Amino acid sequence: MRKNKKSNNSSKYFLNPNYEFYNELKNLILKLSSSERNSIIASINHLGRVRLAIASGVLLNDPSPSETADLFIVGDDIDRRRLSRFLKSLEASVGVEVKFVLMDKEEFRYRYGMFDRFIRLLFDGPHEKLINKLGI
């Protein structure tokens, strides 16, 4: 994917760490606005029969590395092509790789019922329910 062998004499770009408003700008830029959040939710709903979508890690306003998944979706009949396009566009706008996990409703029910480690870590840590049609 990231093959850049021919870039031996091209310019490299980076942030000027001495920029006067560096930290202020960083805080503002890394925040996901409510309209972005809403369009992410709309796109997720468009992927198929989505019952649950949880944001964590890099997708939260106070981003932190996630042990489990940055985006967790429970749903059936998910359109794979639409999903990969959505993830690509999500990563492009968040600026970092998004760890993604998808489960169908059956598997989620089973894991949720048996206090699965992944589910427990996700629900115990900082997270935000973007879509919740399961009433949990």
Place this chain on the structure above:
Amino acid sequence: MYILIVTDSFTVSKNSVEQLFGSRLRVKILRLLFRNEIDFFDLDQLSERVQESKDAVKKELAELMAMGLVRSKKHF
């Protein structure tokens, strides 16, 4: 390989941060740079990561550099 997604409802949405900064692409470039503070990117990499054309990215970079926020150096 560059894939431009313009019809996605998520991509075309307006929001105040983008309006404040002038363009969606500018926000995407800055997000990428702030999220990966210790990294350096060349034009090919930036263009691929933000999923926009090199020409468009180059234009934004020129403005960000004029503002003193972004710097560049030749990589040998």
